[in-house]
Amino acid sequence: MFREEVYAIVKRIPRGKVATYGQIAALTGDRLRARAVGNTLHRNTEQFAVPCYRVVNARGELSAAYGFGGREEQALLLRLDGIEVENGAVDLERYGWNPNECE
DNA sequence: TAGATGACTCACA
């Protein structure tokens, strides 16, 4: 299922980096699925096993309706990963995950 | 089965 693919990709995100919905959507096949990716993660059933906190929008901003404790918790987790979160957003130029590098 | 929703993205005013 599409959801599982999204989960797998999110799980592949290395610690210390973040990915955008569009990026994940592109990895699943089409970048136009960005919306579906977000929705899928929102309805995700494996949030406990999927680091969805490493997933942000195209601007690097955290999700406003994070299904956990809100962007605060998400920001905290990102900081634990070594990512600097400023005003609920990260620098994709620095922490943006490059799936081609496959760490 | 069909309709509505959403953690998206891009473009234009």
Add this chain to the structure above:
DNA sequence: ATGTGAGCCATCT
């Protein structure tokens, strides 16, 4: 720089 509109897709009710 912010606000609104349109396009796309998967999941939910």
